[in-house]
Amino acid sequence: MSNPDSFIEEVTEEVRRDRLFALMRKYGWIGVLLVLAVVGGAGWTEWRRAQAEAQAEAFGDAVLDALDLGAPQDRVAALTATPADGEQAAILNLLLASDPVADRAGAIAALEQLANDATMPPSYRDLAALRKVVIAGSEMSISDRRAVLDPVAAPGRPYRTMALEQMAYLLVEEGKTDEAIAALTALLSDQESPGGVRARAEQMIIALGGEVAPATVPSAAVAEDDAG
Structure with missing residues (x-):
């Protein structure tokens, strides 16, 4: 290959590199932003999931503590003071609508409805099933109560x-x-x-x-x- 040809190829290659570097300088930030968006989005999603689980468990514990109070007025006051929004607010309203002392049958029916509501998160359904068994007591057969408790007692379940x-x-x-x-x-x-x-x-x-x-x-x- 003649020297002029080699010179032309070197110049062409240099031009290509210059164009590549120019494109990277001009548009490289887009790739960086895409990477940051993917990593940040995954981190945000995981953080939100953990926050939601923690809030659900804290809400469930607060509800159980409130329902264990002896006097009906104390239970109502504790439930009313429990922070809640969205689905949690709906659950609180359901629990406030019936009292296991004043209306035992109504309370059991309300909890059973919640426990069987597939649109609700599993943690809330488990909470309702657990409370239903506690309130019903011997009104439910031992085998029926065990059947309700079995899935709630599975590894990884919050209660x-x-x-x-x-x-x-x-x-x-x-x-x-x-x-x-x-x-x-x-x-x-x-x-x-x-x-x-x-x-x-x-x-x-x-x-x-x-x-x-x-x-x-x-x-x-x-x-x-x-x-x-």
Whole structure:
């Protein structure tokens, strides 16, 4: 190849590189923005999902605490004060419309309607199913209550330990004391069990004649006590 041809190719290649760099300088920011949008959108979606789950669980816990209050006026006041919007507001209105003391049948029917409403999030439906079993008590057969609690007690469900607690009480009703104690003891060591569930489980174990293992004292705390 002659020198003029080589020179022309080098110039052509240089022009191509210059054009490529010019295009990158002119439009490269679009690609950067696209990457940032994809990464940022994924992060935002995950954050919103986590926030929604946390809000749903907090709402459910607040509702359960309110419904456990003794006086009807206290329950109504606590439910009314519970922060809620959208679907949560609809659930609160449903619960406020019926009281398990003043209208037991109405409360059970309202909770059953919510538990079977496929348009509601599973966490709310689980909450309604759990509360329905608690309110109905012996009005429902043990097998029916266990059938309602079974899916709520599945791994990963937000009210799993509370459902397991109620299932342990069903064993007590059936006279299966040893099995009930074993189920309640398992709740004591379950990392997902809230303080209220553990406290009730411990009291029930003692009432059934079982024994509760003493809490393990951290070695550092033991050493500090010995030093004192």
